[in-house]
Amino acid sequence: MKNKINQIIGNGNNIKNYFLPFLLLLTFLLRLVFVFFVRDTGFDNEWDILLNNLIIHKSYSFYTFNGQLIPSVLLPPMYPFFLYSIKMITSLDQDNLLYSVIIIQIIFSTYSVYLFYQINKNFFSNDVSFFNTFIFSIIPLNVYACGQISSINLQIILTLLFLKFLIIITKNNNLRNIIIFSIVSGILILTRGEFILILTLIILFIFLNKKINLNNLVIIGFIALLIISPYLVRNYKHFNQVIIVKSLGYNLWKGNNKLSKVEGYENFKKAEFSDLKLKISNIDKDKYYEIQRDKVFLEEALKNLNKDLLYYTKLYFKKFFSFFFIDMNSSYPNYYNFFHIVPMILISILSLPGIFIFYKKSKFENKCIGMYFFINLIIFSFFFILPRYKLIVLPIQVIFASNFILYLLKRINKR
Numbered sequence: 111m112k113n114k115i116n117q118i119i120g121n122g123n124n125i126k127n128y129f130l131p132f133l134l135l136l137t138f139l140l141r142l143v144f145v146f147f148v149r150d151t152g153f154d155n156e157w158d159i160l161l162n163n164l165i166i167h168k169s170y171s172f173y174t175f176n177g178q179l180i181p182s183v184l185l186p187p188m189y190p191f192f193l194y195s196i197k198m199i200t201s202l203d204q205d206n207l208l209y210s211v212i213i214i215q216i217i218f219s220t221y222s223v224y225l226f227y228q229i230n231k232n233f234f235s236n237d238v239s240f241f242n243t244f245i246f247s248i249i250p251l252n253v254y255a256c257g258q259i260s261s262i263n264l265q266i267i268l269t270l271l272f273l274k275f276l277i278i279i280t281k282n283n284n285l286r287n288i289i290i291f292s293i294v295s296g297i298l299i300l301t302r303g304e305f306i307l308i309l310t311l312i313i314l315f316i317f318l319n320k321k322i323n324l325n326n327l328v329i330i331g332f333i334a335l336l337i338i339s340p341y342l343v344r345n346y347k348h349f350n351q352v353i354i355v356k357s358l359g360y361n362l363w364k365g366n367n368k369l370s371k372v373e374g375y376e377n378f379k380k381a382e383f384s385d386l387k388l389k390i391s392n393i394d395k396d397k398y399y400e401i402q403r404d405k406v407f408l409e410e411a412l413k414n415l416n417k418d419l420l421y422y423t424k425l426y427f428k429k430f431f432s433f434f435f436i437d438m439n440s441s442y443p444n445y446y447n448f449f450h451i452v453p454m455i456l457i458s459i460l461s462l463p464g465i466f467i468f469y470k471k472s473k474f475e476n477k478c479i480g481m482y483f484f485i486n487l488i489i490f491s492f493f494f495i496l497p498r499y500k501l502i503v504l505p506i507q508v509i510f511a512s513n514f515i516l517y518l519l520k521r522i523n524k525r
Contacts, residue, residue, distance in 0.1 A: 125516060128242060130227065136205040137223045137247045141216045149212055153193070153204070155258050160190040165197055170344075175395040181348040184400050185355045187341055189261035208259075208387040215256045215263040220519055223247045225270035226505050230257075231476055232508060233275050233468075242512050245457075250449045255501060261301055262498045268298045268426065271501060273482065276312065277475045280321040285329075288322075292330045296337025303355035308485050309334070315481055321474060345449045346363050348397060356401050357361060359408025365429070365494035366422050372432040374494030386410050416420030442497050454500065457511050464510035467517050479506055 150450070153161055156172065163179060165170045170187060171179035196214065197207055227247050230239035246252060255262055275291035298305045317327050338354065345353050364374040368382055378386050386406070393402045415422050435458040436451065444450065468476055483506045490499060 130224075133240070133247060133293065134220055138216060138220045141219055141253055144253050145212055145216065145257035148254065150208070150259045152208065153259055155179070156185060157190065157193065160185070161193050162198070164190065164194040173399060176401070180397045180399060181344075183345055183349070183353055183399060184301050185357065186261070186300055186355050188297060189264055192264060193259075204415065211259065212257055218263055218267045219252065222267040224272050225267070225274055226497055226508075229270065229274055229277065230509065231475060233473075234512065238512060238516065240510050245453075246508050249453055249457075249504065250447075251371055251498070251501060251504070253456070255498060258498070260498060261503055264301050265298070266501050268301060270505065271296060273479065273505075276316075276478055276482070279503070280324070280474055280478060283322050283326050284487055288326050288329050289333060292333030293337060295330065296334040296486045297333065297353065299338050300341060303357065304489055306354070307489060308482070311485050312482060314479070316478065319474065319477075332362075338345040343441075349401060351401070353401075358402040359406070359411060361493045363407040363411035363414070364416050365492065366425070368414070370425065371441075372429050372437045372495050373441060373497075429495050430487055433487055433491060433503065434462075435496045437495065437497070440497060445497055457504070457507050460511035460514050461507040462510075464514035464517075466502055467513045468510055479509065482506070483510075 152158065159172055159183070160170065160201075163169050167179055169179045170182055170190065172182040172184050173180050193207075193211060196210055200207065200208055200210055217496060223243060223246060227239055227243040230242050233239075252266075271294045272291070275287060275294060278287050279291050295305075295309050299309065312397065313322075313327060316322055317324075318464065322330075328344070341354065342352055345351065363376075363378075364376045367375060369375040369380070378390065389406045389410075390403060393399055393406065436454050437445070440446070465480065469480055484504055486503055490502075
């Protein structure tokens with residue numbers, strides 16, 4: 111028994127150098143085969159509108175009133191411009207563009223697996239790092255995401271890059287590492303609007319713990335601001351406001367209305383929301399429409415929270431635990447597929463005690479990873495939790511779960 115356990119938690123001598131390239135090749139091929147059968151078949155909903163307006167009218171716009179496009183701040187711009195960049199570089203038609211985007215997302219996903227391996231090396235032996243990476247690579251949700259036209263594909267690779275360099279700058283905050291960390295942070299802000307809050311809290315945390323000095327703090331803020339500044343200037347020019355997105359109110363309302371579940375509820379045209387529908391219909395149809403629309407949703411969401419704070423507090427914790435574990439009432443097709451739900455349940459359950467074991471260790475990077483994990487859970491739970499959001503915290507939960515498994519194996523070994 112002891113020899114077998116040592117083989118599992120060994121020092122890395124049993125993993126040959128070619129195993130990691132083999133895993134990456136397997137990762138790529140697995141996704142390639144999967145998306146052949148299961149993938150999005152077009153640029154649906156908001157992506158189609160934003161992409162076509164960029165291609166045809168060279169305008170980042172969603173709404174059109176009286177034949178006039180209005181500039182949009184409804185969604186973060188990174189993913190639409192990612193799609194647009196591929197179109198401009200390749201000049202492909204719509205179908206071939208879709209295939210190209212999915213192939214690039216597969217490549218990104220494959221690289222994210224490698225990034226996850228690098229992050230694991232900060233906490234585990236080579237053998238365990240490889241095993242964790244293998245698990246992360248084959249998790250169905252991670253494979254499935256590649257075939258979806260969704261910003262989650264950019265968010266995962268950027269998040270893992272962010273975590274990699276977050277760990278690096280707490281150990282070696284030379285200028286090169288600070289610059290890369292800052293650039294990734296700026297791009298993430300343009301990918302997910304709420305990341306600006308996540309970044310602020312994390313940076314303050316490592317600054318207050320004296321892992322970076324004031325100069326580095328200023329450099330990070332300056333470079334991240336420099337990355338997002340063209341979009342800020344564009345928005346100020348159109349709206350006389352320094353904004354990245356204007357969807358806080360809508361997202362808060364979607365997750366906190368009388369029909370909201372964990373996944374939220376967004377059809378405000380229902381009879382239950384007649385007053386809200388009327389307010390939306392009365393908004394002036396001009397370039398400030400999205401801003402005013404979001405303001406209406408924000409006021410409605412705050413009214414809901416003030417009216418029944420206890421109910422929405424319970425809903426908050428339901429979303430929090432659904433994010434950590436699983437959503438017991440999901441309406442998404444195939445959510446309760448055996449191959450999806452079983453690994454999610456196992457990793458989530460094992461990660462819970464793993465958190466405490468992970469935190470007991472004195473390494474500062476453990477605290478950083480844990481802090482990042484809980485900040486995401488806390489912030490997202492104010493709004494709503496879609497199934498794909500699980501990918502944001504899943505890599506960290508794999509690390510937590512692995513800590514618990516190793517702890518159990520060591521206890522068994524001592525016996």
